[in-house]
């Protein structure tokens with residue numbers, strides 16, 4: 001005998017049961033909504049500041065990808081240089097993922113102003129090209145950005161300038177070694193002061209133009225870094241793989257931004273783990289709540305379920321009905337919660353959440369004191385998946401319990 | 415299935431049923447022999463705790479037994495698997511319970527139609543059948559009400575309509591009037607009696623309501639799990655606990671407990687055994 005009572009009938013029964021217990025359904029829905037909304041919001045905040053941090057980090061200095069001569073990142077020695085950067089730069093126009101690139105020379109040195117001196121990271125870059133890769137030019141707080149052709153221009157990080165007591169137009173003497181090891185020094189004029197917000201940069205940066213530096217260091221066309229900015233963070237991996245294919249790993253090292261600053265990577269990993277823990281805790285709470293509701297509801301309806309089985313309902317249909325109830329509760333709640341969070345995210349996306357009052361702690365990690373929440377597809381999927389798993393777990397157990405109901409026992413309940 | 419001229423609907427032989435309360439066995443049915451024929455209106459009477467519900471539940475395939483046979487329409491319902499039993503109930507047996515018979519979120523006619531739909535009829539047809547049977551039980555005008563908008567007596571009528579809607583060979587009713595006042599109860603019984611006569615459906619009703627007993631075409635008296643001929647009949651010779659309550663049928667949880675606390679439970683069992691059979 002085939003029953004015509006299709007799935008729809010049991011969905012309808014589930015819906016009616018939920019409506020009958022209006023108060024319990026409402027409370028459970030609110031819990032669900034609150035849980036999922038909280039989860040989504042926290043996740044959006046997390047994603048927002050992570051993405052912000054990545055952007056800040058990448059824009060302030062490193063770019064998405066750097067190509068060095070093999071061993072340079074470890075040795076920081078000018079002898080490990082790329083002698084023929086044109087061999088690489090011809091790729092730059094062929095990949096649409098690249099929106100900007102520049103060449104740099106990085107080396108350590110000493111800066112002195114009228115008697116006081118301090119260690120600096122000398123960085124030489126192309127004044128034009130650099131603006132396509134990082135936002136250093138916009139971080140010039142006093143003075144001007146490097147001017148093309150003006151090879152005596154120098155920009156200093158804010159802290160360096162403070163430590164030296166240097167003012168605009170001051171003569172600053174830079175001292176360093178050529179690749180040959182010969183010590184050299186040269187006079188520059190302070191044209192601007194840069195404040196990136198990243199302390200290790202502001203504390204050490206001495207920026208000059210690439211052309212002048214190549215002459216001063218007698219390096220001809222050679223550079224130490226080729227720095228690439230991708231259109232989007234997610235394209236870093238693609239570009240990385242492209243360059244790994246094209247360039248010999250005997251000669252070059254190709255480093256994505258995560259590798260260029262292990263601290264940042266650790267921080268990002270930590271923050272991912274932290275996100276997972278929040279996900280886990282919220283889902284656990286929600287699951288407990290739904291499970292509790294379903295078990296109470298099952299207990300209250302034992303007699304009715306007993307009657308349904310007695311008059312000929314196959315237990316697996318009872319299973320379906322109860323499972324629908326739980327899944328419906330969870331999904332309606334989750335969707336509502338998600339929509340609320342989405343609304344809040346949209347409202348806050350532009351203005352952001354201003355944490356200026358607590359900002360001291362944030363400055364350290366390339367963070368703006370204003371967080372712009374942002375929902376990524378990844379976290380949306382994660383939340384969706386977790387909700388689904390929770391729905392099934394919280395639904396299956398009570399539904400399974402119902403199929404094990406002793407009918408005769410249930411019928412004795414008055 | 416049974417031909418019309420075969421008149422035995424229920425045939426119960428040597429039926430034993432034992433309940434376990436903790437580690438203590440409690441025999442509820444001690445060897446029941448019973449035969450019910452087509453068209454009978456049988457009332458099962460007995461004090462509270464005499465085993466009426468147990469007997470009905472076993473006959474209806476809602477409960478297992480420890481020993482014996484329960485042939486319904488020639489098939490031993492005790493030998494069927496769970497799902498087969500459910501199908502068998504749907505096809506052949508109508509149930510009316512003491513109270514709270516109905517699915518609370520469905521209207522009266524949806525409750526009746528539900529079983530027809532379970533049988534594979536279309537929703538439309540099922541609702542028509544439901545209307546018909548609600549008229550038969552004289553509450554055709556209340557079809558759109560939900561159970562909580564009906565009186566106890568009306569609810570029981572809906573339950574009777576539902577039991578009949580599948581056109582079963584037999585209706586098992588466990589104290590259908592116990593929650594009703596005597597007039598309402600009497601009306602319900604008269605209704606069932608009338609349906610029994612007009613449709614020929616066999617009824618097996620348990621009750622301690624005198625009105626129900628009067629309506630019976632046959633009265634079966636149940637006392638302490640035995641069928642007796644009169645209420646003051648001598649107690650039957652004791653039945654061995656080992657027969658009614660074989661240890662192997664003890665629920666698994668109880669067996670575990672027994673395994674971990676063998677001394678105490680063994681003592682208790684001895685005490686229980688002697689007090690029961692001396």
Ligand SMILES: Nc1ncnc2c1ncn2[C@@H]1O[C@H](COP(=O)(O)OP(=O)(O)OP(=O)(O)O)[C@@H](O)[C@H]1O
Nearest residue numbers: 433434435440442461462463464465466467468469
């Ligand atoms: N699940 C159970 N566990 C233990 N004992 C049970 C259980 N169900 C019933 N019993 C016992 O079995 C005996 C028969 O119970 P049953 O419900 O069949 O009696 P009844 O004749 O229907 O009584 P009533 O008129 O009160 O409904 C009773 O003594 C009861 O205590």
Ligand SMILES: [Mg+2]
Nearest residue numbers: 466467468588
């Ligand atoms: Mg009873």
